[in-house]
Amino acid sequence: MEKKNWLDAPDSVAFNVTNKCNLKCEYCFQNNNTKISQEASFEEVISVLNQLDSLKVSDVLLEGGEIFASPFIEKLLCKLDNYKIKFHVITNGTLLTPELVDKISQTNLSIGVSLDGHTPELNSQRGGKEVYYKILSAIEMLVSRGITTYVNCTVTKNNADSLDQLIELCNKLNVHGIVFQRLHCSAKADKNYFYNNSISYSQLVGFNSIYERAKSKYPHIYFMECELFCFLDAPERYLKVCNPDFEYKPKEIFRCAAGRKFCVITPNLDVVPCGILEDYPCGNLRENSFIEIWQNSERLNFIRHISKLRVDEISMCRDCTYNPICDGGCRADMFHYAEAWLAPHFLCPNSKSEGYKDS
Numbered sequence: 001m002e003k004k005n006w007l008d009a010p011d012s013v014a015f016n017v018t019n020k021c022n023l024k025c026e027y028c029f030q031n032n033n034t035k036i037s038q039e040a041s042f043e044e045v046i047s048v049l050n051q052l053d054s055l056k057v058s059d060v061l062l063e064g065g066e067i068f069a070s071p072f073i074e075k076l077l078c079k080l081d082n083y084k085i086k087f088h089v090i091t092n093g094t095l096l097t098p099e100l101v102d103k104i105s106q107t108n109l110s111i112g113v114s115l116d117g118h119t120p121e122l123n124s125q126r127g128g129k130e131v132y133y134k135i136l137s138a139i140e141m142l143v144s145r146g147i148t149t150y151v152n153c154t155v156t157k158n159n160a161d162s163l164d165q166l167i168e169l170c171n172k173l174n175v176h177g178i179v180f181q182r183l184h185c186s187a188k189a190d191k192n193y194f195y196n197n198s199i200s201y202s203q204l205v206g207f208n209s210i211y212e213r214a215k216s217k218y219p220h221i222y223f224m225e226c227e228l229f230c231f232l233d234a235p236e237r238y239l240k241v242c243n244p245d246f247e248y249k250p251k252e253i254f255r256c257a258a259g260r261k262f263c264v265i266t267p268n269l270d271v272v273p274c275g276i277l278e279d280y281p282c283g284n285l286r287e288n289s290f291i292e293i294w295q296n297s298e299r300l301n302f303i304r305h306i307s308k309l310r311v312d313e314i315s316m317c318r319d320c321t322y323n324p325i326c327d328g329g330c331r332a333d334m335f336h337y338a339e340a341w342l343a344p345h346f347l348c349p350n351s352k353s354e355g356y357k358d359s
């Protein structure tokens with residue numbers, strides 16, 4: 001019998017409670033297609049959280065749109081301590097008030113605030129330069145109340161050369177950690193946007209050494225990067241774990257947890273494999289329970305099936321030396337960028353078949 005490569009219930013879930021948002025970030029991967037009238041009510045949100053709690057889901061990330069634009073956010077905050085779940089929030093920060101921060105401080109929520117650079121200009125793609133000052137003031141309020149606060153930075157070619165200054169600013173702000181996320185291809189970050197705004201190879205090399213230095217310089221800050229350097233450090237990782245004299249099987253693709261240990265619930269209660277795949281609904285919680293969808297969805301099973309394939313199914317990876325340790329890159333990006341699950345990832349600098357655009 002084929003080995004099962006997914007959990008009976010996910011261990012973490014992101015719940016996009018609303019699509020409402022006060023900003024219009026130019027790269028936003030949120031679809032914003034859901035009509036507000038179709039969004040989950042407070043009672044529906046609670047019913048979903050009850051299901052996740054009874055399935056022993058350990059972590060739930062509450063997101064939007066902008067979660068603090070939800071009409072029932074205050075009511076929801078009051079309920080969170082009823083669950084065994086560990087909750088986290090990602091917010092643009094601009095709607096936080098001292099009263100809301102006070103309520104948050106009475107929960108055990110950790111908060112990620114999105115901040116893309118150390119100047120107003122580097123955040124103006126979110127909807128004007130004044131947004132920067134609102135974000136900073138939100139971070140200061142949260143940190144001063146002792147709330148675990150992270151900065152979430154989306155790395156593009158526009159901010160890649162000044163991330164050392166962002167790290168310095170985060171240190172001054174006393175945040176607990178910084179999460180660097182690569183630009184993904186979905187919704188507003190369409191094919192052209194993704195192609196024109198992804199970090200270039202030389203920027204990636206530059207940021208890699210800044211990142212390594214920053215980790216030793218600021219050991220009290222928790223640093224996390226979401227597969228930003230996965231192609232760049234493939235040669236080094238290969239030498240660390242492989243003996244070039246031996247032959248190894250190519251790695252399984254789609255290494256991320258999507259559909260296997262993790263999924264996302266959209267504001268209209270669709271279950272999707274990850275935030276980049278909001279246009280790939282696998283079932284709706286108004287029609288079936290969470291566990292029915294998780295265990296029976298054909299689309300989730302398809303994602304699980306792809307996750308078992310090996311990276312040599314991707315043409316450019318077939319003869320690549322590093323294919324025993326590299327998963328070929330994010331498949332959701334390529335589903336949108338090339339409309340093919342097994343398309344070569346255009347950001348890979350090791351590929352011989354496609355040149356990495358470095359301009």
Ligand SMILES: C[S@@+](CC[C@H](N)C(=O)[O-])C[C@H]1O[C@@H](n2cnc3c(N)ncnc32)[C@H](O)[C@@H]1O
Pocket residue numbers: 021027028029030063064065066067090091092093113114152153154181182183184185186189
């Ligand atoms: C979609 S937002 C929702 C939460 C909240 N509204 C915010 O902006 O923080 C979640 C995170 O995804 C980031 N993000 C948005 N579009 C992205 C894209 N195309 N690629 C990578 N990250 C993106 C945002 O900057 C934010 O840190």
Ligand code: SF4
Pocket residue numbers: 021022023024025028029030064065066092126
């Ligand atoms: S990234 Fe967040 S703040 Fe920006 S438009 Fe999307 S949901 Fe709104």
Ligand code: SF4
Pocket residue numbers: 231234311316317320321322323326327328329345348349350351352
């Ligand atoms: S060619 Fe494929 S296997 Fe090789 S480093 Fe690039 S994405 Fe990874």
